Amino acid sequence: MTGVQGFSSWRPAFARALYGPDGFYTGTRRPVSHYRTSPTASPRFAAAIARLLAAVDASLDRPPRLDVVDMGAGGGELLAGLAALAVPERWQLTAVDVLDRPDALPERVAWQPEPPERIVGVVVANEWLDNVPVEVVEQTAGGPRIIEVTRTGAERVGPLPDVEDERWLRRWWPLTRVGQRAEVGRDRDAAWAGLMGRLECGVAVAVDYPVVPASAPTGTLTGFRDGRQVPPVPDASTDLTAAVLFGSLVAARDSAAGPAGGPSGPGARRRPTPAAHGRHRPAGLSARARDGR
Numbered sequence: 001m002t003g004v005q006g007f008s009s010w011r012p013a014f015a016r017a018l019y020g021p022d023g024f025y026t027g028t029r030r031p032v033s034h035y036r037t038s039p040t041a042s043p044r045f046a047a048a049i050a051r052l053l054a055a056v057d058a059s060l061d062r063p064p065r066l067d068v069v070d071m072g073a074g075g076g077e078l079l080a081g082l083a084a085l086a087v088p089e090r091w092q093l094t095a096v097d098v099l100d101r102p103d104a105l106p107e108r109v110a111w112q113p114e115p116p117e118r119i120v121g122v123v124v125a126n127e128w129l130d131n132v133p134v135e136v137v138e139q140t141a142g143g144p145r146i147i148e149v150t151r152t153g154a155e156r157v158g159p160l161p162d163v164e165d166e167r168w169l170r171r172w173w174p175l176t177r178v179g180q181r182a183e184v185g186r187d188r189d190a191a192w193a194g195l196m197g198r199l200e201c202g203v204a205v206a207v208d209y210p211v212v213p214a215s216a217p218t219g220t221l222t223g224f225r226d227g228r229q230v231p232p233v234p235d236a237s238t239d240l241t242a243a244v245l246f247g248s249l250v251a252a253r254d255s256a257a258g259p260a261g262g263p264s265g266p267g268a269r270r271r272p273t274p275a276a277h278g279r280h281r282p283a284g285l286s287a288r289a290r291d292g293r
C-alpha cells in the first residue's frame with residue numbers, strides 16, 4: 001500500500017514497478033533491450049541446456065513427453081535456441097512469462113503466464129528469481145526497521161518488520177550492526193517452492209546471482225536500464241534486481257515437500273529429484289549474465 005506521501009515498503013514498490021500496470025515487465029517490453037543474459041548473449045547456453053536435457057531424458061528412460069519449462073522466459077531466446085537445434089519433438093518446450101508472447105517465437109514453443117500444473121522433465125529459471133520482489137530491512141539503533149521508498153527512489157525508515165519477515169531475517173540474514181541492510185526473500189522462496197511443487201519428476205536449474213549476507217552489508221538491490229547499472233528506483237523505467245539467497249530457497253522447497261520429503265501435493269506420484277541450484281554458475285553456463293555487473 002502507498003502512504004499519503006507516496007511511501008510504501010520496498011516489496012510492493014518493487015512489485016508495482018516491475019509487474020503493475022505499465023510496469024517494467026508488462027506487455028510487450030523485452031528485457032533484452034536493457035541487459036544481456038546468457039540465453040541472449042550466445043547460442044552456447046541453449047546448446048549446454050540441450051546436453052542437460054539429453055541426460056535427464058536418458059535417465060527418465062526417454063518418456064513419450066519430456067517437459068522443458070523456461071520459467072521467466074523473457075524474450076524466449078532459450079527455447080527458440082533449442083528449437084533451432086532441432087531437439088526431439090517429444091520435448092515439449094514451454095516458456096512461462098508474464099510478458100506477451102514474442103512475435104518471432106517458433107511455433108513449437110508454447111507460451112503461457114503460469115507454469116504447467118505437472119512437470120516431468122526439466123525446469124530452467126535463468127535470472128528469474130532475482131526479479132521476484134524483496135523487502136528491504138535496515139538495522140537502526142532501535143532494532144530492524146522496514147525501509148520505505150517513493151516512486152522517485154527517496155527512502156525513509158519505516159515500521160518494524162512483521163513476525164514472518166523477522167523470523168526469516170534471524171535465520172537467513174541476521175542484522176548485527178546499525179546501518180546494515182538485508183533483503184527478505186520470502187516471496188522468492190514461496191515462488192520457488194510453488195514451482196518445485198509442480199515438478200513431479202526431473203531436474204530444476206536456477207541460475208542467478210547468489211548473495212552471501214556477510215559480504216553484502218548494504219544489501220544487493222540495484223537497477224538496470226539501457227544496458228547500464230543504475231540506482232534502484234521503482235518508477236517502472238528501471239529493472240530491479242536483488243541477488244538470491246539459495247539456502248532459503250532449498251529450505252522452502254523442502255518444507256513445502258512435507259515431512260520426510262514426501263510427494264508435495266495432490267496428484268504427485270513420485271518425489272522430485274533434488275533440484276540442481278545455480279549456487280555457483282556451472283562451467284559452460286556462465287556467460288556473464290547482465291552487462292554492467
Ligand SMILES: C[S@@+](CC[C@H](N)C(=O)[O-])C[C@H]1O[C@@H](n2cnc3c(N)ncnc32)[C@H](O)[C@@H]1O
Pocket residue numbers: 025031037038039040071072073074075077096097098099113114125126127128131132
Ligand atoms: C531478468 S528476466 C530473464 C529472462 C530470461 N530468462 C533470460 O535469462 O534472458 C526475468 C523474467 O522473469 C519474468 N517473470 C518474473 N516473475 C514472473 C512470474 N511470476 N511469472 C512469469 N514470469 C515472470 C519477467 O517478466 C522477465 O521476463
